[in-house]
Amino acid sequence: MEVINDIIKKFKFKGELTDCSVYGSGHINVTYLAVFNNNGKENKYIIQKINPHVFKNIEKLMDNIFAVTSYLRSEIRKAGGDENRETLHYIKTENGDKFYIDEEGNYYRAYVFVTDSVCYNSADNSEMFRQSGIAFGKFQKLLSDFPADSLYETLPEFHNTKHRYETEFIPAVQENKSGRKDTCSAEIDFVMERKAYCSRLVDLVADGSLPLRVTHNDTKLNNVIFDKDSNKAICVIDLDTVMPGLALYDFGDSIRFGANTAAEDEKDLSKVSISLEYFKAYADGFLSQAGGSLNACEIDNLAFASLLMTFECGMRFLTDYLNGDTYFKTAYPEHNLVRARNQFALVADMEKHMDEMKAIIAELAK
Numbered sequence: 001m002e003v004i005n006d007i008i009k010k011f012k013f014k015g016e017l018t019d020c021s022v023y024g025s026g027h028i029n030v031t032y033l034a035v036f037n038n039n040g041k042e043n044k045y046i047i048q049k050i051n052p053h054v055f056k057n058i059e060k061l062m063d064n065i066f067a068v069t070s071y072l073r074s075e076i077r078k079a080g081g082d083e084n085r086e087t088l089h090y091i092k093t094e095n096g097d098k099f100y101i102d103e104e105g106n107y108y109r110a111y112v113f114v115t116d117s118v119c120y121n122s123a124d125n126s127e128m129f130r131q132s133g134i135a136f137g138k139f140q141k142l143l144s145d146f147p148a149d150s151l152y153e154t155l156p157e158f159h160n161t162k163h164r165y166e167t168e169f170i171p172a173v174q175e176n177k178s179g180r181k182d183t184c185s186a187e188i189d190f191v192m193e194r195k196a197y198c199s200r201l202v203d204l205v206a207d208g209s210l211p212l213r214v215t216h217n218d219t220k221l222n223n224v225i226f227d228k229d230s231n232k233a234i235c236v237i238d239l240d241t242v243m244p245g246l247a248l249y250d251f252g253d254s255i256r257f258g259a260n261t262a263a264e265d266e267k268d269l270s271k272v273s274i275s276l277e278y279f280k281a282y283a284d285g286f287l288s289q290a291g292g293s294l295n296a297c298e299i300d301n302l303a304f305a306s307l308l309m310t311f312e313c314g315m316r317f318l319t320d321y322l323n324g325d326t327y328f329k330t331a332y333p334e335h336n337l338v339r340a341r342n343q344f345a346l347v348a349d350m351e352k353h354m355d356e357m358k359a360i361i362a363e364l365a366k
């Protein structure tokens with residue numbers, strides 16, 4: 001707490017600090033919520049220590065976020081929305097910088113806590129999940145004319161599943177740095193048997209069937225903020241991975257996280273399945289915003305992309321387990337393996353229900 005107190009002094013916050021604690025459940029950055037008393041009014045801010053092992057060029061990453069949020073503010077204003085609530089608002093340091101670097105070389109940034117908001121790790125009902133589909137669909141729509149070439153690629157090949165298989169997963173199996181390979185041979189086989197999935201979307205990009213767009217790339221439900229009274233989605237957060245990508249990645253990753261009937265790290269695999277009700281609700285919300293700009297190949301692959309993003313994430317968790325847990329935050333030694341098993345159980349269930357998922361999309365896209 002003392003360390004972060006020193007960090008807090010570096011930013012232009014208003015009022016007297018009354019509380020500061022670790023916040024949220026992200027797997028990459030360390031997030032704090034700081035509460036200030038400003039002449040009797042409560043001001044809340046989010047402070048984040050950005051993960052330097054994941055993000056190699058934090059200056060450029062922050063330039064991306066400033067460019068994207070400035071653009072979104074003006075689009076939201078034009079549409080008559082509330083620009084202070086519907087996109088992130090960053091706080092600069094006392095020196096006017098976009099981030100603060102401490103003596104040990106750690107990077108910190110801060111932004112206004114969206115007032116009267118809540119964030120969820122699971123949707124209580126399908127309407128809530130539909131709301132998150134609207135939020136991510138709208139996010140993509142608002143950025144459709146943003147100059148994609150001006151964006152720095154924070155994590156190159158982020159959703160190139162083929163690249164992840166060949167250059168991360170296979171070497172992790174071969175090198176077996178953690179010595180854990182024998183404890184996950186069934187999961188390694190599961191991935192290898194499905195190698196063909198990995199190239200399907202990248203091949204469609206290569207032959208020009210799928211267009212690159214400006215996308216979010218990390219569309220978990222807990223990267224959307226909801227109004228605490230109306231439960232309507234108000235703001236998309238966690239913009240570190242906004243890069244040129246596929247609409248399919250954003251759609252698929254949301255389904256992976258939010259249409260799972262269990263949490264991403266539920267150990268009891270009998271609880272893991274795809275909720276077709278939630279799948280339909282999200283697709284309805286997402287297509288209501290972004291649908292008009294999607295081409296036929298994108299529409300045709302929405303169901304498959306849900307399976308692929310789940311498969312890719314499971315493969316990433318398994319890779320990290322084999323490497324000795326160097327990427328994702330873990331709460332216990334087997335955490336990444338538990339997550340991988342969970343994602344693969346969801347893949348298996350989606351394989352069983354693929355025809356129904358495709359039929360739902362076909363019906364909505366009519």
Ligand code: ADP
Nearest residue numbers: 024026027028029031046112113114119222238
């Ligand atoms: P990570 O990259 O670690 O996932 P996030 O940017 O998603 O970090 O932040 C972690 C959590 O902090 C979010 O899931 C959300 O609960 C909360 N949070 C982040 N930014 C805000 C904000 N501006 N207003 C309210 N809550 C926020």
Ligand code: GN1
Nearest residue numbers: 025026027028029218220238241313
């Ligand atoms: C990470 O940062 P967070 O928790 O929103 C990860 C995503 C994974 C997700 C799995 C930059 O997201 O790609 O899908 O965990 N983010 C990064 O829950 O790698």
Ligand code: MG
Nearest residue numbers: 026222223238
């Ligand atoms: Mg997040």
